Every structure is written in C-alpha cells, then in structure tokens.
Amino acid sequence: MSLGKRELQELLFYMILxxxxxxxxxxxxxxxxxxxxxGLRSGLEAVSVxxxxxxxxKDVLASSLPxxxxxxxxxxKPIEIVLEFLGKGSEPTGGRDGIRHFGDLGRGIVATSGHAxxxxxxxxGMAFAAQIQRQDRVALALVSDEAVATGDFHEGLxxxxxxxxxxVVVVVRFPSAPRTGGPIAGGEISQLYExxxxxxxxxxxxxxxxxxxVVQIVETAMDRAKAGEGPTLIxxxxxxxxxxxxxxxxxxxxxxxxxxLDPTRSENETDVxxxxxxxxxxxxxxxxxxxxxxxxxxxxxxxxAVSDALRAADAxxxxxxxxxxxxxxxxxx
Amino acid sequence: xxxxxxxEAIRQAMWEEMERDPRVILLGEDVGLYGGAFKVTAGFLExxxxxxxxxxxxxxxGYTGVxxxxxxxxxxxxxxxxxxxxxxxxxxxITNFAAKSRYRWGAGVPIVMRGPAGGGVRAGPFHSQNPExxxxxxxxxxxxxxxxxxxARGLLKAAIRDEDPVLYLEHKKLYRHVKAxxxxxxxxxxxVPIGKAMVRRRxxxxxxxxxxxxxxxxxxxxxxxxxxxxELDVIDLRSLVPLDKECILESVRxxxxxxxxxxxxxxxxxxxEIAAIVADEAFDDLDGPILRVTAPDTPVPxxxxxxxxxxxxxxxxxxxxxxxxxx
Numbered sequence: 001m002s003l004g005k006r007e008l009q010e011l012l013f014y015m016i017l018x019x020x021x022x023x024x025x026x027x028x029x030x031x032x033x034x035x036x037x038x039g040l041r042s043g044l045e046a047v048s049v050x051x052x053x054x055x056x057x058k059d060v061l062a063s064s065l066p067x068x069x070x071x072x073x074x075x076x077k078p079i080e081i082v083l084e085f086l087g088k089g090s091e092p093t094g095g096r097d098g099i100r101h102f103g104d105l106g107r108g109i110v111a112t113s114g115h116a117x118x119x120x121x122x123x124x125g126m127a128f129a130a131q132i133q134r135q136d137r138v139a140l141a142l143v144s145d146e147a148v149a150t151g152d153f154h155e156g157l158x159x160x161x162x163x164x165x166x167x168v169v170v171v172v173r174f175p176s177a178p179r180t181g182g183p184i185a186g187g188e189i190s191q192l193y194e195x196x197x198x199x200x201x202x203x204x205x206x207x208x209x210x211x212x213x214v215v216q217i218v219e220t221a222m223d224r225a226k227a228g229e230g231p232t233l234i235x236x237x238x239x240x241x242x243x244x245x246x247x248x249x250x251x252x253x254x255x256x257x258x259x260x261l262d263p264t265r266s267e268n269e270t271d272v273x274x275x276x277x278x279x280x281x282x283x284x285x286x287x288x289x290x291x292x293x294x295x296x297x298x299x300x301x302x303x304x305a306v307s308d309a310l311r312a313a314d315a316x317x318x319x320x321x322x323x324x325x326x327x328x329x330x331x332x333x
Numbered sequence: 334x335x336x337x338x339x340x341e342a343i344r345q346a347m348w349e350e351m352e353r354d355p356r357v358i359l360l361g362e363d364v365g366l367y368g369g370a371f372k373v374t375a376g377f378l379e380x381x382x383x384x385x386x387x388x389x390x391x392x393x394x395g396y397t398g399v400x401x402x403x404x405x406x407x408x409x410x411x412x413x414x415x416x417x418x419x420x421x422x423x424x425x426x427i428t429n430f431a432a433k434s435r436y437r438w439g440a441g442v443p444i445v446m447r448g449p450a451g452g453g454v455r456a457g458p459f460h461s462q463n464p465e466x467x468x469x470x471x472x473x474x475x476x477x478x479x480x481x482x483x484x485a486r487g488l489l490k491a492a493i494r495d496e497d498p499v500l501y502l503e504h505k506k507l508y509r510h511v512k513a514x515x516x517x518x519x520x521x522x523x524x525v526p527i528g529k530a531m532v533r534r535r536x537x538x539x540x541x542x543x544x545x546x547x548x549x550x551x552x553x554x555x556x557x558x559x560x561x562x563x564e565l566d567v568i569d570l571r572s573l574v575p576l577d578k579e580c581i582l583e584s585v586r587x588x589x590x591x592x593x594x595x596x597x598x599x600x601x602x603x604x605x606e607i608a609a610i611v612a613d614e615a616f617d618d619l620d621g622p623i624l625r626v627t628a629p630d631t632p633v634p635x636x637x638x639x640x641x642x643x644x645x646x647x648x649x650x651x652x653x654x655x656x657x658x659x660x
Contacts, residue, residue, distance in 0.1 A: 060405075092439035103438040105405060111438045113429045121395045122430060125402020132358075132384040133406070152425075155395025162390065328436050328472050330496035 001054070001219050005289045009298060011053060011211060012284065015045040015277050017302040018069035021078050024306050025085055026244035034085055039100055041066040043209070043241035044172065046276030048142065049073055050214030051170050051236075054222055055108065055140055060126050062110035062119040063142035065172055066100065066243075070142060075107050078309035088316045094327075095319035117147035120156030120169060127165035127231070138166045138225040140218070145173045148192055149185075157231065161199040166225035168218065172208055173237040193235030201233050208236030209276045212283070239274035335515040340508035342482045342518060343447075344373050346489035347411060349521045351381055354409065357493060360387040360396050361413030370415045371449060371508060393422035400444045401431050409493060414448030417502060418462045431498040432473030445492045449505035450478075451546055451596055452644055456505075457635035463545075463597035463628075468500050469573050469606070475527055476573040478502040480548035482513035484571055487525030495527060504546040511549075530577035532584065536564030539654050540584040542607055543594040544570040547645060551594055554650035563658050573603060581607060582615050589620040590657050596644055599627040621660030624653045 003011075022040045029038045048069030055061055063070045068081045083089045084098040092104050103111025110126065112119040123139040130137035147153045148171060160167040171192050196203030202224060206217035214236060221232035272278045284290035337345070351357045359374065359381075365388040368375030378386045389396040393414060400410035414420050420427070427446065434440040452461035468474045475497055479485040485503065492499035533548060534555055541551045548569045555565040566588050568580060585591050591611055593604035604625040611623060626645050634640050 093437060097433075097437035101437065103434075103440060105440055110402075110405060111434065111440070113425075113433070115425060115429065118398060118426060118430055121398025121426065122402040122405070124395075125399035125404075126406045127402070128399055129403035129406035129408050133408070135406075137406075139402070151392075151394055152398065155390070155392040156398060158390055158392065159395050159399050163387075327439070329475070330435065330441055 001215065003215075008284060008289055009294065011049060012277075012280055012290070013298045013302060014049045014053075014069065014072055015211065015280060016299055017072060017078065017305055018045050018049060018067060019277060020302045020306045021068060021072075021081060021309070022244055024310060025082070028085070029244075035087070036085075036098065038085075038244055039066050040068070040244050041241050042244060043238050043274070043276065045069055046211040046214050046280070047170065047172050047208045047236045047238070050211045051140065051142055051218045053215055054218045055138065057108060058136060059138045059140060059222070060105075060108045060110055060123070061140045061142070062103075062112055062123050064100070064112040064116060064119060064147070065142050065144060068100075071102055071109065074109050076102065076104070076109070078305050079312045082309045082313040083316055086313055086316075088313065088318050094323065115150070115152065117143050117150040117153040117156070119143075120147065120153050121159065122156075123169075124156040124160040124165055124167050124231075127160060127167040127225070128163050131163065131165050136226060138168060138222045140222070141167065141169045143169065143171055145171055145192060147171065148195065157196075157199055157201065157233065160231040161201050164228065164230035166228075167231040168221040168225055168234065169231065170218065170234045170236055173235055174241050175238055191235055193233055196233035201231055202229070203233045203235070206234055206236045208238040209240070209274055209279055211276055211280045336512045337482055337515050337518055338509050339479075339482050339485045339503070339511040340371060340373060342486035342513075343489055343503055344375075346486045346493070347374070348377070348380070350490055350493045351377075351385065353521075354493075356407060356409045357411065358385045358387065358403065358408050359411045359413065360389050360400055362389055362391055362415045364388060364413050369413065371505070374413070393419050394426050397423040397426040397446070398430065401426065401434070401442050404442045404444050405440060409443050411445045411447060411493065414446065416456075416460045417448035417450040417464060418459050420446065420448065420464055424467065427468065427474065427498070428471045432471045435497065436473060441496050442498045443496050445489070445495075445499050445501055447489070447492075447501035447503060449508070450502040451504040451506055452633045452640055453506040453546070455635065455637055455640060458632040461633035461640075463502075463595075465500070465502060465573055465597060466601055466603065469603065473498065474574065475499045476502070477527055477571060478504070478545040478573060479525075479571060480504070480507070480511075480545050480569050482511055483518045483523075484525050486518050487523055488527065488571060490524045491527050494524065499527070502545065506546055525571070528572045528575040528577060530568050530570045530572070530580040532566065532580070533569045534565060534567040536566040537588055538564045538566075539590045539592055539657050540566045540568060540581075540588045541592045541594055541650065541654075542568045542570060542581055544573065544603070545596065547594050547596050550645060550647050551650060553647040554654065557647060557651050558654050561655075563654055565654065570603075576607075576610075578610055578614075581611065585611055585615045586618045589618055590660065591619065592624045592626060592650070592653055592657060594626045594645060594650060596628055598630050599625060600630050602627055621657050624657055626650055626653050
C-alpha cells in the first residue's frame with residue numbers, strides 16, 4: 001500500500017483522536033459521570049488504527065481490544081462512542097450495551113459479546129460465508145492476548161484453517177498481562193504467533209507500536225485471504241500500555257496531560273518507540289511529511305472533535321424505559 | 334399411500350427448504366459424508382455440495398459461532414447437534430451471542446439449532462437430556478418441540494424461515510416410531526406457525542398441557558381414564574417460546590382443572606412456569622390444585638429399570654388425574 005502525505009497525516013489524526021477521546025472518557029469516569037468501568041487502555045493506537053485502516057468497506061471487523069480506535073476508522077463518530085459510554089446510544093444500540101461491544105453491520109462492524117474471543121468463531125463464520133458466497137470480503141478479528149487461553153480462540157481458528165476461510169486474527173500482546181489475562185501456557189518460551197503453525201496457518205509478527213508495520217502486515221494477511229490462501233494469525237506485541245483508570249484512579253503519567261503527544265519532551269528514544277503516537281510523529285517529521293504547524297493543527301482538530309462530541313453528548317437524552325422490552329425478537333411474539 | 338416417519342419429515346423439511354432457499358446451509362458433526370448420526374441428512378452432501386453441507390470439527394461452541402457469523406453474512410444456517418446434550422458446549426455462544434445480538438445492536442441471527450433430545454432409548458446421562466429450560470429462560474431464543482410428523486416438518490420449515498434463533502428439539506424416540514401418511518403432512522408449502530399450541534383431544538374434566546413425546550403418554554392415559562369416565566383435554570404446546578398462553582387459559586377456563594406433563598426434570602421446568610401463569614391469570618377458574626407430572630430431579634439414568642422409573646408414564650398421569658378428579 002502506497003500512502004501519501006495526506007493519508008499518513010490522516011492516520012496520525014485518528015491515533016491522536018483515539019487518545020484524546022479516551023482521555024476524555026477517563027475524565028468523565030473520574031467525574032463519576034460514567035457508571036460503568038471504563039475498560040480502556042492506552043498504547044493500542046497503532047494496532048487499532050493501523051489494522052482497521054486496511055479493510056475496505058466490504059470487509060468486516062470485530063474487536064475486543066480495550067480501545068475505540070478501530071471503531072473510529074470504520075466511520076463511528078466520536079459522539080456515538082461517548083453516547084455509548086454514557087448509556088445514551090441511539091441506533092443501532094439504543095443504549096442497550098454501551099461498553100466496548102458496539103456493532104453495526106451497515107458499517108462492517110460486528111459487536112463482540114464481552115468474552116475475550118467469542119468473536120473469533122463468529123468472524124470465522126463471516127469469512128466462511130463470504131467464501132462460499134464468492135464475496136470479495138475478509139473478516140478481521142482483533143483480540144487481546146488473554147484470548148489465546150480460550151476455547152473460542154482455538155475452535156474458531158481451527159474451523160477457519162480447515163476451510164481456508166478469509167480470516168485475519170490480530171493478537172495484541174501486552175507487556176504485562178491484562179487484568180483478567182493470567183498466565184498463558186508456553187507464553188514464556190514461545191511467541192504466540194508461533195502457535196499458528198499448529199493449525200497449519202500462516203503467522204506473522206508485527207510491532208504493535210509501529211503503525212506502518214501494522215498496516216503492512218495486516219495488508220499482507222488480507223491480500224493472502226483475498227487470494228484464497230486462508231487465514232493468518234498476526235501477533236502484535238506492545239512495548240507499553242496502561243489503563244486509563246488504574247487502581248489510583250489517575251490518568252497514567254506517561255500519557256497524561258504533562259507529557260502528551262510531544263516527542264520533543266521525551267527523555268529518550270525508548271520512550272518514543274513505546275508510544276505509537278510519538279513514534280509515528282517522529283517518523284513523519286524525519287521524512288519531512290509533518291511540520292510542527294501541521295502537528296499542532298491535527299491535534300487541535302482532534303481536540304475540537306472530542307469537545308464537540310462531549311458537548312453534544314451532554315444534551316442527548318437517555319433512552320426511554322418505554323422501549324425496554326422491544327427488539328428481543330424480530331416480531332413481538 | 335406412502336408412510337412418512339418423524340425423522341423423514343425432518344429430512345424433508347430441510348431438503349425442501351434447501352431447495353427453496355440457496356441461503357440455507359447445514360453444519361454439524363458427520364452431517365455430510367456420514368449422513369448424520371441418525372441418517373437424517375443422508376444424501377444431502379451429494380445433492381447440495383460441500384459448501385452448503387459442512388462437516389464440522391467436534392467443537393460445538395466453534396461451529397455455533399460460525400453459524401452466527403454466517404447468519405450475519407446473509408445465510409440461514411441450520412446447526413445440528415449430534416445429540417442435543419452437547420448444546421451445553423455451545424451455551425456461551427447461544428446465550429451471549431445469538432440470543433442478545435438483535436436486542437443490543439439490532440443484528441438478527443436467523444439460525445436453527447436442532448438435535449435429538451429426550452430419553453427412552455437407553456442412552457444414559459449424556460445422550461438423553463431435555464435442555465429446553467436453559468434456553469426458555471434466555472430472552473431472544475425461540476424454542477419448539479414437535480410431537481407429530483406434520484409438526485416435525487412444518488415447525489422446522491417455520492424455524493428455518495424465522496428471523497430469530499430457534500432451538501428445534503426433535504425427540505429421538507419419535508424418529509422412527511411416529512408415522513403419518515404423506516397426505517397428512519401436507520404440501521411443501523405447509524408451514525406450522527411458531528407459537529401456536531394445538532388441542533389434540535377435547536375433554537371436559539382435566540386439562541393436560543404437554544409437549545414432544547409426552548403427548549403420546551397423555552393420549553394413552555386419556556384412553557384409560559375415559560373408561561373410568563374422566564375425560565382429558567390434551568394440549569400439545571408445540572412451541573415453548575413463544576408460549577401460546579391463550580390456548581392454555583381457554584382450556585383452563587372451560588375445564589377448570591390443570592395438570593402439566595413433561596419429560597424434563599421437575600424443578601424450574603416448563604410446568605412451574607405454566608402453573609404460575611395460570612395461577613396469576615385464571616386463579617378463579619381453578620377447581621383444584623395444579624399438578625405436575627415430570628421426571629424427578631436427577632440426571633437421566635442408563636439402566637432400563639431406572640430410566641423407566643425416570644420418564645413419566647401413562648400410569649403416572651392416570652394416578653394424578655384420579656387425584657385431581659376427586660376435587
């Protein structure tokens with residue numbers, strides 16, 4: 001995929017928008033305006049934005065990653081995401097499920113079910129159906145590394161492998177296990193992507209902090225899928241990731257207000273490499289594809305988008321209990 | 334005139350619906366090359382090909398997920414569980430994905446989940462269960478349990494054409510024991526609507542509400558009781574979700590005494606739910622206690638002597654009816 005300056009800057013915009021939006025949601029949580037757990041993590045911007053950038057509108061995506069980045073790339077507006085978190089969602093959810101389980105088939109987004117990898121099997125089914133219907137469609141599933149401990153992960157991958165279904169699974173490996181992750185057998189001695197060999201699958205590693213590498217690897221996998229070469233498992237390790245709301249209920253310092261989004265304030269190269277936004281900014285600046293003025297403008301645009309969303313969300317109504325019992329079935333029995 | 338079995342009716346329904354609608358596919362263990370554990374799908378692979386008849390790995394959760402995804406992609410999958418007992422392995426996918434998708438994000442899941450349920454064939458605790466209440470209790474899933482050949486065919490057609498997930502419970506003991514003439518089961522276009530019960534026998538003394546294979550136990554008991562002057566009104570529910578409350582209430586208001594009969598175990602069974610509905614909506618019409626005749630709260634045992642004691646028999650219904658008739 002050959003990307004021009006304009007597209008690259010747009011990708012940067014979406015990474016910054018993701019970060020800004022999620023920082024704002026963390027603030028809402030700190031102000032007790034969100035009643036549910038936030039369940040978001042920083043540091044996933046390269047994976048979520050990069051992976052979701054590759055699919056065409058015909059392709060389908062499902063993500064259980066603790067970030068909204070992929071949704072933004074599929075055309076979900078910041079206001080919709082804020083409303084979902086506030087329990088004020090309009091169609092298609094109507095406030096019935098607000099936490100990271102957003103779906104809209106019209107935009108090629110399949111909602112996950114709340115468990116780590118149930119959507120791997122479902123996306124295998126979408127891929128399989130597309131295959132037998134001779135559709136030029138790939139199903140892309142994004143999961144956290146905790147998913148590899150589930151039966152769903154294995155059963156879904158196994159089916160996709162048997163049928164050579166056009167499925168791409170991206171496993172994000174966190175530097176430390178997510179809250180519910182716990183130990184993963186063999187995780188200490190082997191990379192997760194190596195497990196794909198056991199299914200006869202192609203497997204590829206991608207640096208999860210490097211947006212362009214994620215784009216390139218996901219594109220390779222999707223091209224393979226479209227060529228009828230079957231599923232691919234991608235492992236994308238992160239160098240750093242922090243919950244927005246931790247035990248101390250504070251926005252984590254490395255990505256907090258003080259150090260936000262400014263590569264010039266980084267102490268060393270390691271910090272920059274670990275922060276997907278800084279890293280991509282540095283790359284663009286080194287290539288003379290991003291000026292300081294452009295970076296400021298992109299950041300301001302993201303700020304404005306988030307502010308607009310928050311303002312509109314305040315004014316939005318909560319769903320009416322009159323609709324509580326609607327839409328359990330296609331027709332009311 | 335050709336005689337059609339309950340099993341053949343299921344086969345016909347799927348065959349005809351697959352001919353009618355190219356979106357219908359069938360997934361399950363051994364449904365293709367082997368033709369199904371009970372040979373329900375013999376000849377399907379040759380007729381419809383491997384894209385539509387899919388032999389799956391032994392992974393109920395996995396292939397139920399695949400069916401849900403295929404439904405999102407515009408297909409209308411039928412999932413066959415080799416024995417319905419193994420639906421337990423797909424519980425998360427059914428209850429958390431299929432059942433809730435329409436409600437929480439507007440994505441319908443038009444899949445049929447079917448498989449042999451019930452006991453009486455000496456198949457023991459893992460090949461004889463009646464798991465309906467797990468799913469009756471899950472909003473978003475329709476549940477049907479045909480007793481007759483015509484309903485086996487017509488309800489399966491309705492389930493395949495339905496826009497929601499439908500659990501279709503076929504009783505394995507009925508597969509080859511229940512037969513009907515081809516004229517009785519109607520034409521390929523005859524569909525039995527989901528959610529409509531049927532009064533199988535009219536009587537004025539006691540209403541027996543039942544479903545699936547227990548229909549025949551109720552009818553057998555009705556013959557015995559008729560000789561004693563006790564007339565049973567026998568309702569075959571056919572659908573558990575949605576439940577035809579009106580049919581039940583109409584009979585209760587007319588007959589005034591109610592017994593519920595099912596092969597499923599007692600606690601948390603369909604009988605309790607129906608009893609609660611009738612107590613709530615027709616209490617003044619009752620002239621006696623609501624009685625339940627059910628299996629006891631145990632797993633389904635293997636030994637013939639134990640299984641015979643487990644599954645309700647006509648004599649159990651007769652005994653309960655005599656007690657109720659005394660009120």
